[in-house]
Amino acid sequence: MIVAVLLAAQIAAAHPAVITIRGQSGEQKVAVAEKLSGPAIRLSALSPVIPVSIDSLGGGRYRVTLAGIEFFVADQAPFMEIGDRVLPLATAPFLDNGDLFLPLQVLVEQLPRAASNRLRYDMAKAELLVFAAPSAGPTAALAVPSRSRPASSAASRKRTTTHTGKRRVVVDAGHGGPDNGMSGPLRGEGFRVHEKHITLAVAKRLASILQSRGVDVVMTRTTDTLIALSDRGRIANQRNGDVFVSIHVNAANLRWPRPEAARGFETYFLAEAKTEDARRVERMENESVKFETGVTADKDDPLSFIMNDMAQNEHLRESSELASMIQASLGDMHPGPDRGVKQAGFRVLVTAFMPAVLVEIGFGTNVDEARFLTQPQRQQEIATAVAAATMKYLEHYERRVGLAGR
Ligand SMILES: [Zn+2]
Incomplete structure (x- = not known):
């Protein structure tokens, strides 16, 4: 927990202005948006190196599929749902001019942690590595550990x-x-x-x-x-x-x-x-x-x-x-x-x-x-x-x- 807090603090304190995304189909630089709430990424800016699809579910909720990883976020709600888990976020996703922005933390911390077989973030190089995803199939096989409940x-x-x-x-x-x-x-x-x-x-x-x-x-x-x-x-x-x-x-x-x-x-x-x-x-x-x-x-x-x-x-x-x-x-x-x-x-x-x-x-x-x-x-x-x-x-x-x- 302390590690997570420190990591989040580091991201907030000294985040890169640009991150490099490296995947099968090439390399791409993506600007980190400097918002009042903190660093954020415009989701649509990630494609084509990372395939992204966004479905609006109504009520400000979105289903996002990113590099084959499915998760859910909501406008102005500081957490994300992935698999059967809800993960807290340092700041909330938001809409700007019709574009969905996610806190940088989603891309460099939460997703790589939840699906290390798909994404890895190299903090020193500010580089996000995207591993080959199985062809646009269902994401059910994704290794999101589900925790046992009392x-x-x-x-x-x-x-x-x-x-x-x-x-x-x-x-x-x-x-x-x-x-x-x-x-x-x-x-x-x-x-x-x-x-x-x-x-x-x-x-x-x-x-x-x-x-x-x-x-x-x-x-x-x-x-x-x-x-x-x-x-x-x-x-x-x-x-x-x-x-x-x-x-x-x-x-x-x-x-x-x-x-x-x-x-x-x-x-x-x-x-x-x-x-x-x-x-x-x-x-x-x-x-x-x-x-x-x-x-x-x-x-x-x-x-x-x-x-x-x-x-x-x-x-x-x-x-x-x-x-x-x-x-x-x-x-x-x-x-x-x-x-x-x-x-x-x-x-x-x-x-x-x-x-x-x-x-x-x-x-x-x-x-x-x-x-x-x-x-x-x-x-x-x-x-x-x-x-x-x-x-x-x-x-x-x-x-x-x-x-x-x-
Ligand atoms: Zn009290």
């Missing part, structure tokens, strides 16, 4: 509409017991908030709104008690949840110029943390582990786990959709700002084998927002917004599987 995931992947025929949402109130979570605000006005109380209050409201709309709800905690991070996901799996929503309160980094001023809401889904700010929130939320007695808090990057277990990764796309819906819905009521959908390696999300998100509903370190987060009326509005997005997601998902005839 049994619990196989069960949850069925997305059983449970025996009651209801969808089941797992609502997770962050922290609890000796783990207060964050405390604020930074510039005191004589009152103090603990994250664990706010998360429980909002989670309870969220649960009852969802129940009132006919959804089964499982709460990981209903009292001020400590639940191990890994147990939260385990509970979600055992109870066969369809969706996992974890509620948290953010805290500013004291090294920021004016930490007390930071405010706003953001929603995370599980993937490699892409920014220093995402890593900050990841560290903060993963710290709960230290309260778990009898658990040796392993210092491993929790993402080493996810990379070994692609079962979770297959839910990335749906998790990202749910996260977007929650952000949009919160945007209707929250004074903001909208800090966007982000990615990080949250321990609590790693073990939940279902679409899973973590919502930071505001900054408890900010005086105004701390007050906002403690008002019952506001808590109800936040819960209503998260519930509305969750319902929308469930309906959307239902429609999609309905259409797919699964």
